[in-house]
Amino acid sequence: MGILTLENVSYVYSPSTPFEKEALHDVNIDFTEGKITGIIGHTGSGKSTVAQLLNGLLKPASGKVLLDGCDIFDPSVKLSDVRFRVGLVFQYPEYQLFEETVFRDIAFGPTNMGLDEAEIKRRVIESARFAGLDEELLGRSPFELSGGQKRRAAIAGVMAMEPEVIVLDEPAAGLDPRGRDEILSGIRRYRDEKGNTVILISHSMEDMALYSDELVVMSRGTVLVSGTVDEVFRQSALIEESGLTLPQITRVFDRLRADGVNIRDGVYTVEDGYREMLSLLKGNTNA
Amino acid sequence: MLKDITLGQFFPGSSPIHRLDPRVKLVLVVLLVVLIFSAKNIFAFSFLVLGVISLVLLSQISVKVVLKAIRPILILMLFTAIINLFWTKGTGDPIFALGFIKVWREGLVNALFMVLRIVSLVTGTSILLTYTTSPIALTDALERLLKPLKVIKVPVHEFAMMMTIALRFIPTLLEETDKIINAQKARGASLDKGNLIDKVKAFVPVLIPLFISAFRRADELACAMECRCYRGDEGRTRMKVLKMGEIDYLSIVVFLVFTAVLFFLNTLPTSISVR
Amino acid sequence: MSEMIRLDNVCFDYEADEHPDSCQGIIKNISLSIEKGTFVALLGHNGSGKSTLAKLMNGILLPNSGKVTVEGIDTADEERIWDIRRRVGMVFQNPDNQIVATTVEEDVAFGPENLGIEPSEIRRRVDKALESVHMSEYKTHSPSQLSGGQKQRIAIAGILAMEPECILFDESTAMLDPHGREEVMAQIMRLRREGMTVVLITHYMNEAVFADRVIVVNDGEIALDDTPAKVFSQVETLRSLGLDVPQVTHLAHLLAEDGYGIRRDLLFEDEAYGELSALLKK
Incomplete structure (x- = not known):
């Protein structure tokens, strides 16, 4: 069993009103410790609901959310502890910055945890580094930063709490390609060095293919496919049926394979495609 | 949670009341309030209640919804009823006495009439205005009714525009507040502990982002408005x-007749009347 | 073809007062001309000056030096600023912050109302604009009940009701999910077919590939200005400017660098499929 598990979880919005809507139906997901897991789906697929269930902001209608094997809604478990152990970064987190300096903003979470000053300082500096923020920026007002820097400061604010699991909802939304790469590689750097579990929520197949180890594809409140990135991309037909857009390269190679070209299934990055093409072309010249 | 607060509970529809010119409705509401407070005896009150019931029926708004509007003021009604019941001194013997608590017949009548007034007031205004008039129509009507004030340099249009924008952004800002609260909670902020000062302090992490966002929105909106x-x-x-x-003129005539009848009923002799 | 928007040696900086003569600000001496009826994509990373450039095109910002004209009207001409704004409409990034009214149809009517148009004509335009973005059934809805893509369609309808010649989209797809982006792109493609001049500011290359012309802005200057195929085939340059290229263009680039005979200007799935099939059959 992984570090965080959803067991037969269902969730209903506005229960017993005319607006009642089942957002999740019998969802089972097992998040592996130390891995980056990407949750992909359309708006309304239930992926954001999953994010809020994971740290107890929402309570499942039925089923369990298990953290290290313990039900987080068990009366003996303090929900505030769960929130410290499972950090959640919302969409457009830069809009929650409020302190006078970037340093103090990043320190807000650790301070709420009651840590001593030296430890807080260590964590702020470390997480700023993960997020790719220069130390000289820490003394500035967060409102003087660029859009991408603000986003990174907000993410550092949650990283500084050193949660065992960090959940990020669309961390790269609205950023340009450079900003997106900086954030996603910072998140990977954090995982590589701290070994903590990361859950990314996104609707970009391309980004998730590049930055995750495992994928969960959601559709209409259920899990459609899950597994390692390779395993999931092998089910490309199923993914496309659910209305998600596959990476352009996957579609091209799927079509070539359908023509009988001997290509492995689940090509999803340019590097993959390039390697496949080279081996085919060299094979041709040899033959 | 914050999203559940409904503001200006407008129920779209096409009843005669919905179709009335909002300006007419505004004026009629003011007159109705005057009428409600001029009813004096049992005949006038019965007639008034009859009038309010016909309003409800005409508007095709369900009785359930109307009762919902009355629910929040039940306590207020009870309170005024009790005050009227025990504090009205009548002539003759009290109909009920227990120690120093004495209830006269006049008190009973006053309490009953007060409750009827409050019910008619709430039902009448919500049926005529909030339930059947969209906020924008209401702002519009206000702007046009108050237009003459422009002569004395009252910025009527600007106020109306501000009201429209406020109405437009209330749901957006409520949703945003919800989001910021959740985000700060996820960072371990405790927003509901301690005494009042602690609570106010704890809300700083919510209020600052909210203000900044509101200013940013205002800035962008101003630019978008200029572009248009x-x-x-x-x-x-x-x-x-x-x-x-026609329907507007008709309603004015009906209202005038109604007023005339009510004032006539007020003059009828009866012992059941407001003192 | 006639000219829609023209920039002549335009310089701009928000703090221009401090160095009035220098041209080292956000926009550095840009000259360009946009023909009527073309679909131009303006690419560049955040802070490159692309949004500033758009705001110069409808007189929201005025150049410190140089001249911007819209159908020959100088944007600095205060008398005619409303003529310019009516001709060149703008759809912004945040769908929430450009909707003024509490119902969809009232919001679409906002522009024509400001232009002082006859009520019956406003009604006609509002109905037509809502029809064209397929939002007629939502006309009495409150904007807060709509999805991001729907809100942007309302914003587009609000501009269309002013009957403009040109629409600037200032990162109008950036905050939307893929479905919302498709909705907006479908509208842009339709407008282009109907002869509207469209300027789309974006950092999604899969939107820019549909344009007639791609202008890449970097550090206040025009770095590249050509057809999408020619611009995107310069893979190294684009990547050094912090921009993406379509995956198939990147793949073709890698293969071509290795000496394989493959077109470098592939943009679309179909083209790539054809080229790769042909290459494998050789």
Whole structure:
């Protein structure tokens, strides 16, 4: 069993009103410790609901959310502890910055945890580094930063709490390609060095293919496919049926394979495609 | 949680009341309030209640919804009823006495009439205005009714525009507040502990982002409005022109007749009347 | 073809007062001309000056030096600023912050109302604009009940009701999910077919590939200005400017660098499929 598990979880919005809507139906997901897991789906697929269930902001209608094997809604478990152990970064987190300096903003979470000053300082500096923020920026007002820097400061604010699991909802939304790469590689750097579990929520197949180890594809409140990135991309037909857009390269190679070209299934990055093409072309010249 | 707060509970529809010119409705509401407080005896009150019931029926708004509007003021009604019941001194013997608590017949009548007034007031205004008039129509009507005040330099159009924008952004800002609260909670902020000062302090992490976001929105909105050629009231026309129709004139006539009858009933001799 | 927007040696900086003569600000001496009826994509990373450039095109910002004209009207001409704004509409990034009214149809009517148009004509335009973005059934809805893509369609309708010649989209797809982006792109493609001049500011290359012309802005200057195929085939340059290229263009680039005979200007799935099939059959 992984570090965080959803067991037969269902969730209903506005229960017993005319607006009642089942957002999740019998969802089972097992998040592996130390891995980056990407949750992909359309708006309304239930992926954001999953994010809020994971740290107890929402309570499942039925089923369990298990953290290290313990039900987080068990009366003996303090929900505030769960929130410290499972950090959640919302969409457009830069809009929650409020302190006078970037340093103090990043320190807000650790301070709420009651840590001593030296430890807080260590964590702020470390997480700023993960997020790719220069130390000289820490003394500035967060409102003087660029859009991408603000986003990174907000993410550092949650990283500084050193949660065992960090959940990020669309961390790269609205950023340009450079900003997106900086954030996603910072998140990977954090995982590589701290070994903590990361859950990314996104609707970009391309980004998730590049930055995750495992994928969960959601559709209409259920899990459609899950597994390692390779395993999931092998089910490309199923993914496309659910209305998600596959990476352009996957579609091209799927079509070539359908023509009988001997290509492995689940090509999803340019590097993959390039390697496949080279081996085919060299094979041709040899033959 | 914050999203559940409904503001200006407008129920779209096409009943005669919905179709009334909002300006007429505004004026009629003011007159209705006057009428409610001029009813004096049992005949006038019965007639008034009859009038309010016909309003409800005409508007095709369900009775359930109307009762919902009354629920929040039940305590207020009870309170005024009790005050009227025990504090009205009548002539003759009290009909009920227990120690120093004495209830006269007049007190009973006053309490009953007070409750009827409050119910008619709430039902009448919500049926005529909030339930059947969209907030924008209401702002519009206010702007047009108050237009003469422009002569004495009251910025009527600007106030109306501010009201429209406020109405437009209330749901957006409520949703945003919800989001920020959740985000700060996820960072371990405790927003509901300690005494009042602690609570106010704890809300700083919510209020600052909210203000900053509101200013950013205002800035962007102003730019978008300029791009759509907004330059104040001057030379501006409206898509929906308010025009009084048959139904409006008819309703005014009906209302005047209603008023006349009510005042006549007030003069009828009866012992069941407000003191 | 006639000219829609023209920039002549335009310089701009928000703090221009401090160095009035220098041209080292956000926009550095840009000259360019946009023909009527073309679909131009303006690419560049955040802070490159692309949004500033758009705001110069409808007189929201005025150049410190140089001249911007819209159908020959100088944007600095205060008398005619409303003529310019009516001709060149703008759809912004945040769908929430450009909707003024509490119902969809009232919001679409906002622009024509400001232009002082007859009520019956406003009604006609509002109905037509809502029809064209397929939002007629939502006309009495409150904007807060709509999805991001729907809100942007309302914003587009609000501009269309002013009957403009040109629409600037200032990162109008950036905050939307893929479905919302498709909705907006479908509208842009339709407008282009109907002869509207469209300027789309974006950092999604899969939107820019549909344009007639791609202008890449970097550090206040025009770095590249050509057809999408020619611009995107310069893979190294684009990547050094912090921009993406379509995956198939990147793949073709890698293969071509290795000496394989493959077109470098592939943009679309179909083209790539054809080229790769042909290459494998050789």
